[in-house]
Amino acid sequence: MPEPSEPVRLRVELPPPSASDESSGAGPGAAPELDERKVRILRAIVTEYVARGEPVGSKRVVEVSELGVSAATVRNEMSALEELGYITQPHTSAGRIPTDAGYRRFVDDLADDPELDGPRRELIAELLGSASDVEDLLARTSSVLSQLTRLVSLVIAPAIAASRLRLVELVSLAPGTGLLLLVADTGRVDKRLVELPAGTSEADLDRVRTVLGEHVRGRRVDAVPAVLRTLVEEAPSELREVLAAVASAAGPALAEDTVHHVFVGGQASLAGDEAFERQHLSRLLRLLEERATLARVLADSTAADEPTVRIGHENEVEDLRSASLVAQRYRLITDGSLGVLGPTRMDYATVLSTVRAVAEQLEHHVTDLSR
């Protein structure tokens, strides 16, 4: 009794190998064959459970799925599905609920998610259309995602490493303090206080500005630190100190800080969901505050151009094991990613359509903005 389900659980815990066809539903691959009837029953159970939130019994399956057999037959099939690890019962004499593997199978079998319906597409277009700049656009994207799915939305700004600097500016804020401004061609602005050496004159600053303008503007962001180091070495001695201060300020601004740009929305939906216990809730919220981890997780989940689904235990991060993640890459000069986070019991079909549609429209509006 305890052993037979082992191979299946094993498969579930190793999603990466078959990652490419995971969300496409094209190749059933190593998954055990299921006859048509089992597939329909599983689908009925998932759909019903997602909709009602209660374990679904053989009787309800018969009512819902229009296969012309009796409840007893369905029971036999359900017993087999349980043996295969796709469904389980919370306790004896309760209906069945899908396991993570069951959801996985269900998602894989989704032929391909239908287009999002018109009204929703329009809503997205409307909300994204009035964005004033890229940052605003991403914030709105996050907002529209969480509104449409009623789940937690995540949007990660594209890394600026591969973009180019449009403007490098050094503003004097107060004696001894400057503000280094770096503007990338995505419209992203980073800033960093610079401690200027004592005795730096306004004329010195002007010369530094000129040097920066000539040698740094237009360079790829990830090349800038090296360029700055060279500039420091070659600089006339009176500018060296200032340039060194600039270089040491620019490094971190362009490296780490830059990665953590994450927009999160709809956190309240987590608290409203009965599926999460107090402890899970707390951990998930903590995770949502750790922007760096979040960015990594999301980036890892968005290799392909299709939406990717990570269900429960498929997530590598411990605290995410009680939840599912649906994420997709988008392109805005370089790659960014967006997605939603919610209970494993979510409406995958609709969520997939929504994530896909939002990503598409985001790209459209981005090109609108940058032209």
Add this chain to the structure above:
Amino acid sequence: MPEPSEPVRLRVELPPPSASDESSGAGPGAAPELDERKVRILRAIVTEYVARGEPVGSKRVVEVSELGVSAATVRNEMSALEELGYITQPHTSAGRIPTDAGYRRFVDDLADDPELDGPRRELIAELLGSASDVEDLLARTSSVLSQLTRLVSLVIAPAIAASRLRLVELVSLAPGTGLLLLVADTGRVDKRLVELPAGTSEADLDRVRTVLGEHVRGRRVDAVPAVLRTLVEEAPSELREVLAAVASAAGPALAEDTVHHVFVGGQASLAGDEAFERQHLSRLLRLLEERATLARVLADSTAADEPTVRIGHENEVEDLRSASLVAQRYRLITDGSLGVLGPTRMDYATVLSTVRAVAEQLEHHVTDLSR
């Protein structure tokens, strides 16, 4: 039985009139006199309940508070305190817990909060010390607040209306699109995409830059929109369109956007707290996402230079009625505010000390940064 407590509840719901001495503890004012023993008993109940989380009975009060009387006497006093509305019992034959009014009284009677202990002060100094710019400083402030109190921290950046513009820059991102950069002397940077009229040349942009540099740089932020309008009117016709685009972009960037800069930290602590039910939790999280409301609430609660406490029903915002807010104003060129949000059952003495200490040190480090 139901009526006698009415007048007290009324007082609680009208904190504003006596707002000035609310948190000072200087004037008992209209509050009913309490003899020394009642005060000590109330204090014992609040302290014990905050520490243990369980209703406290007469026996425990005797053990904890070293007044040399019997439990029976304490019971009589407690009965009186209940009559006055300061404490209540969750059910018959349970111990007492403080009401919002009880907490209020307790807070008012706190002579004045002691200095925060050394180690904690040092921790604050250490964490704030390594801030790289003002925005970073405020983020760190939020982080340290939530770490020390294990509550939700809130930090609102000072409004930039009264600060001056250090730099106005118009960057050309792509043909037809510019990015307007506004840097205030607080180090705050706002940006906004500008749709440039077709056929705008680089030379035009240069001229616009010059005009902006001459007339806008150094002006108070709230004066800028008016200045821009004048510039548009007086501009040579070939620049008028560009300037108009800039003016229409600058307005909103300087107005609304600016107010919503709120740093929130430690939200996970809400979920861990048993005091909040699912529904409250969800509402509080939603509130934390509405940055505008949040900013208003916090600004309203920080009139004086002392920390202000809003306990449960004293909060005007419905969703906050299940929580307490401890907030204080800080000055960084203009006013900002910071504070924490948690269950009414919080350690007010420690929280008050912490909020005060953090606000103080924030101001120190700010002057460090801007000198």
Add this chain to the structure above:
DNA sequence: CCTGGCAGACCCGGCTGGTGAGTGCCAGCC
């Protein structure tokens, strides 16, 4: 005015029995 004592209220945990949903199994039917 304080105190010890005592009755009463009530939460809580455990136990019990009834109900209902859903299962597993089996014998019989097509």
Add this chain to the structure above:
DNA sequence: GGCTGGCACTCACCAGCCGGGTCTGCCAGG
């Protein structure tokens, strides 16, 4: 051989009940 109806069984759930423990309110006496 697969499907079906029927039936016994298993629990979760609910309500009621009981005993133990706690804390209160009250009272009579110091």
